[in-house]
Amino acid sequence: MLLPEVIMTQTPKEFQALFILAFLGFWNKNSVHGANKYYVYSPVCKMPSVNPFTWDTMNNFHRKKLRQCNNDSDLVTSEFDFETHHYRLHVHEHLAKPFLNRKGNATLECEYRQISRDNSSMKPDNTYNQLRRCPIKHHQFVPNHTDYMITSCYVKDVSRHQELLQRDAISFIEDRLPKEKVRDFVKEESEVHKPSVLIMGLDSTSRINLRRAMPTVYKFVKQPGWFEMQGYNKVGDNTFPNLLAALTGDSEKGVRDYCDVRKPGCLDSLNFIWKRFKKANYTTAFAEDCSSISTFNYLKPGFVKQPTDYYLRPLLYAIEEQFKVTKDFGSAYCVGRHLSFSYVWDFGQQFIDRFLGRSPMFGILWSNSFTHDYFEGATALDNLFWKYLKSFEESGLFRKSIVILMSDHGHRYNTLRQAATGYFEERMPMMFIYLPSWFRRKYPHLASNLGRNQNRLSSNYDFYMTLQHLLHLDSTSVDDFPDSLKARQCKSCHSLFFELPFNRTCQMAGIDEKWCCCQPTETITNSPYARIIAEAIVQQMNEHLVSQNLAHLCHNFTFKNVEKADRKTILSNGLRPVDRNEHVYIIMFKTVPKNPIFEATVHWNNRTQRLRHIDVEDLSRLTSYKNDANCIRRKNAKKYCICKDSLSWPSTY
Numbered sequence: 001m002l003l004p005e006v007i008m009t010q011t012p013k014e015f016q017a018l019f020i021l022a023f024l025g026f027w028n029k030n031s032v033h034g035a036n037k038y039y040v041y042s043p044v045c046k047m048p049s050v051n052p053f054t055w056d057t058m059n060n061f062h063r064k065k066l067r068q069c070n071n072d073s074d075l076v077t078s079e080f081d082f083e084t085h086h087y088r089l090h091v092h093e094h095l096a097k098p099f100l101n102r103k104g105n106a107t108l109e110c111e112y113r114q115i116s117r118d119n120s121s122m123k124p125d126n127t128y129n130q131l132r133r134c135p136i137k138h139h140q141f142v143p144n145h146t147d148y149m150i151t152s153c154y155v156k157d158v159s160r161h162q163e164l165l166q167r168d169a170i171s172f173i174e175d176r177l178p179k180e181k182v183r184d185f186v187k188e189e190s191e192v193h194k195p196s197v198l199i200m201g202l203d204s205t206s207r208i209n210l211r212r213a214m215p216t217v218y219k220f221v222k223q224p225g226w227f228e229m230q231g232y233n234k235v236g237d238n239t240f241p242n243l244l245a246a247l248t249g250d251s252e253k254g255v256r257d258y259c260d261v262r263k264p265g266c267l268d269s270l271n272f273i274w275k276r277f278k279k280a281n282y283t284t285a286f287a288e289d290c291s292s293i294s295t296f297n298y299l300k301p302g303f304v305k306q307p308t309d310y311y312l313r314p315l316l317y318a319i320e321e322q323f324k325v326t327k328d329f330g331s332a333y334c335v336g337r338h339l340s341f342s343y344v345w346d347f348g349q350q351f352i353d354r355f356l357g358r359s360p361m362f363g364i365l366w367s368n369s370f371t372h373d374y375f376e377g378a379t380a381l382d383n384l385f386w387k388y389l390k391s392f393e394e395s396g397l398f399r400k401s402i403v404i405l406m407s408d409h410g411h412r413y414n415t416l417r418q419a420a421t422g423y424f425e426e427r428m429p430m431m432f433i434y435l436p437s438w439f440r441r442k443y444p445h446l447a448s449n450l451g452r453n454q455n456r457l458s459s460n461y462d463f464y465m466t467l468q469h470l471l472h473l474d475s476t477s478v479d480d481f482p483d484s485l486k487a488r489q490c491k492s493c494h495s496l497f498f499e500l501p502f503n504r505t506c507q508m509a510g511i512d513e514k515w516c517c518c519q520p521t522e523t524i525t526n527s528p529y530a531r532i533i534a535e536a537i538v539q540q541m542n543e544h545l546v547s548q549n550l551a552h553l554c555h556n557f558t559f560k561n562v563e564k565a566d567r568k569t570i571l572s573n574g575l576r577p578v579d580r581n582e583h584v585y586i587i588m589f590k591t592v593p594k595n596p597i598f599e600a601t602v603h604w605n606n607r608t609q610r611l612r613h614i615d616v617e618d619l620s621r622l623t624s625y626k627n628d629a630n631c632i633r634r635k636n637a638k639k640y641c642i643c644k645d646s647l648s649w650p651s652t653y
């Protein structure tokens with residue numbers, strides 16, 4: 001099981017180097033340079049194309065089966081009645097017949113309890129209201145204020161003894177649009193054509209892993225009309241900063257000037273793009289699975305005001321609390337009778353069915369359940385996800401809408417991250433943008449700019465501006481966007497529908513040195529000063545434990561060995577380092593106890609032999625801290641704390 005790691009650490013360094021050369025021609029300074037080996041190739045940015053099928057990522061790669069969450073049929077189903085524009089409930093009593101017969105003259109009785117968002121709570125994202133029980137009458141209409149419900153069906157025998165047969169959850173997307181609005185839209189649509197927008201996100205999925213693990217979905221997004229943003233580079237470590245940049249134009253650090261995201265109300269005050277779509281009369285929706293690790297809720301209070309017109313969270317929160325949850329791939333997988341994933345995508349299907357052609361729509365569907373922790377989880381999802389894409393297609397989504405398949409970042413730990421291509425794997429999330437054919441015909445210049453930008457360096461902030469652009473399609477240049485609409489943390493970032501500069505640096509795209517994939521590196525793993533630099537980093541890590549008052553909880557680090565060391569030849573601003581003695585190094589090293597592997601991007605001056613101060617919070621931890629950091633709660637500190645009380649426990653790594 002540990003084969004890749006063993007090979008990376010225990011073979012002679014010569015072999016490692018040979019292996020890197022063999023599989024990654026671009027790593028070798030002397031290899032033939034050609035744009036086809038790069039996603040982006042300019043004097044200031046050379047982003048290599050990465051082979052998903054290298055030996056060190058494939059040799060222990062297994063395709064996983066999709067595990068079903070139930071073997072029985074739904075006793076209660078809902079159906080939207082297009083004549084009356086209301087939902088109906090159906091009870092399928094015949095499915096329960098065998099069971100009823102076995103019980104003598106028993107009857108089936110079903111009831112529901114409405115679930116709703118608790119707007120009176122201080123933290124409405126972390127609670128819900130549950131209303132009284134109502135019996136379900138066959139084919140009954142669902143009251144039109146109902147967003148979600150939990151249903152229960154019981155077998156009642158002649159002596160009125162009852163036994164629970166099935167519980168389930170149903171969400172509804174009720175049509176609350178005033179008739180005049182729909183009429184105006186339908187009338188307007190023939191001339192103006194506001195594109196609907198649907199963002200579909202799979203957490204922790206690099207473009208590289210999409211090709212490796214989801215060949216069917218990859219084939220789908222290679223069809224005409226799709227654009228693959230090959231130079232899309234993440235701007236932050238985990239989900240929150242990356243989605244924050246993509247949806248608000250802010251950075252995690254920059255937001256601190258406005259408010260504290262850990263306090264209720266802060267997130268509500270940010271420039272979320274869905275607010276602008278709402279203002280432009282779009283109907284909006286947001287759904288994300290795995291409620292405890294949801295992007296805006298993990299160690300944060302979430303939204304006080306419901307962020308979008310339709311919002312699945314209260315239901316997911318309720319059922320994760322009430323139903324049996326089984327885990328797979330590290331996260332909530334089955335919640336009751338369905339996949340955590342399916343609640344989100346079924347909700348998306350309802351959203352499309354309800355509003356496509358009746359209102360412009362803006363929706364975000366985000367899923368963590370298969371992909372957050374295990375890169376092989378995506379293999380189990382491939383076919384199911386494709387089925388949803390096909391179903392969305394049949395509903396007409398791709399005729400009307402701009403559709404985006406994206407992720408926040410790639411894998412940050414273990415096998416993929418420690419592979420030779422791991423640096424890129426982590427930093428190149430997938431970003432595919434679909435333009436419907438009417439849009440390509442009406443705005444050929446925008447489509448051709450997007451086409452050209454596929455191989456330019458781009459970032460989350462550009463994505464934010466792209467969404468802004470969709471609300472101002474009559475604008476003719478970047479200058480048409482007033483400062484108030486620009487991404488707050490990257491004023492030089494702009495829509496992907498305007499041509500990005502050829503000589504674009506990471507700095508211009510709002511990407512910090514640490515995340516920048518542009519710079520060719522030289523491997524210096526074997527040089528004597530790699531070890532000296534790593535030891536200086538370890539020294540600063542230990543000082544950090546003291547300054548954070550964590551020294552009593554966390555064990556000091558002792559340097560063990562350098563796994564890999566690279567030197568950047570140019571910087572994120574496109575220049576060579578000013579001081580010829582100072583360079584940027586990417587050092588991957590191991591410490592004891594417990595053998596964690598870290599990666600740091602640091603400035604080292606080889607004349608003064610000094611390391612510029614590093615922010616230990618920015619270190620990457622390439623091995624899981626699952627069994628090491630249970631003594632502290634703070635997320636960022638977990639990655640650099642080896643709890644003293646964990647040392648007697650068996651380690652899995």
Ligand SMILES: *[C@@H]1O[C@H](CO)[C@@H](O)[C@H](O)[C@H]1NC(C)=O
Binds near residue numbers: 068069070071
């Ligand atoms: C469904 O049936 C299969 C085979 O009988 C069984 O292995 C599996 O555990 C069942 N699944 C559930 C969710 O009951």
Ligand SMILES: *[C@@H]1O[C@H](CO)[C@@H](O)[C@H](O)[C@H]1NC(C)=O
Binds near residue numbers: 104105
């Ligand atoms: C079920 O009810 C029918 C008539 O309602 C009766 O004839 C029959 O004996 C009952 N069967 C049992 C097992 O109670």
Ligand SMILES: *[C@@H]1O[C@H](CO)[C@@H](O)[C@H](O)[C@H]1NC(C)=O
Binds near residue numbers: 144145175176
């Ligand atoms: C909701 O239902 C009530 C009562 O059935 C009705 O008066 C009201 O007009 C309905 N609202 C909408 C938006 O359909």
Ligand SMILES: *[C@@H]1O[C@H](CO)[C@@H](O)[C@H](O)[C@H]1NC(C)=O
Binds near residue numbers: 279
């Ligand atoms: C939104 O709809 C209202 C009413 O239909 C209309 O007056 C307004 O101009 C619309 N706003 C935009 C930005 O289209």
Ligand SMILES: *[C@@H]1O[C@H](CO)[C@@H](O)[C@H](O)[C@H]1NC(C)=O
Binds near residue numbers: 117118119305306309
């Ligand atoms: C809570 O507030 C939102 C608007 O922010 C509204 O759409 C929703 O219907 C409210 N829910 C309840 C149960 O009152």
Ligand SMILES: *[C@@H]1O[C@H](CO)[C@@H](O)[C@H](O)[C@H]1NC(C)=O
Binds near residue numbers: 043502503
């Ligand atoms: C990019 O920069 C190089 C040199 O740094 C320059 O020769 C070239 O003209 C620039 N290309 C564009 C399109 O600006």
Ligand SMILES: *[C@@H]1O[C@H](CO)[C@@H](O)[C@H](O)[C@H]1NC(C)=O
Binds near residue numbers: 539
């Ligand atoms: C841990 O490292 C800090 C900083 O270098 C040092 O002050 C402290 O004495 C060390 N503690 C132990 C137990 O070695």
Ligand SMILES: *[C@@H]1O[C@H](CO)[C@@H](O)[C@H](O)[C@H]1NC(C)=O
Binds near residue numbers: 580581606607
């Ligand atoms: C520091 O590194 C530079 C660039 O590799 C090299 O030219 C220089 O000789 C080195 N200086 C020392 C003191 O090692």
